Amino acid sequence: MHIWDVTNGARFSTYAIRADEGSGIISLNGGAARHVQVGDLIIVAAFASMSEAEAETFKPNLVYVDGSNTITHTNHSIPTQAA
Template sequence: MVINERVEIYNVETGARFATYVIEAPPRSGTISLNGAAARLAMPGDKIIIVAYASFDEAEAKTFKPRIVRVDRDNRILPS
């Protein structure tokens, strides 16, 4: 994901789904925060799914492998 990229957020706890954008945080900080109106749609401790999309031409689409990143309670990346 890159700064200002649009992402979808799915709140597993409440069922809320909404679009927002990526905001920079310190590297390896584990920070995931929602600002503005989006902040009212999830609370600290809620489990969320963050979805990012990409566009590919036909050749790229055939070889693309999606990445699923799972994290622990402190947002540290878990081994795959």
């Protein structure tokens, strides 16, 4: 997965370790922990390999959280920027 830190501009790749469901825990360990501080606003992006046929019907899962990492809403379409 990729982590994009909106607060300080850091960009890096790392892996996920499952936390207890509903805990709101998003933590970074090892060297990755040096790139992000508690309270930073981050974007977590995960990727998957798929065939062209699968990609044509794929709907992404976007999850939005509040300051406590509680899910506020989800979406299946990527927002676009108007010109």
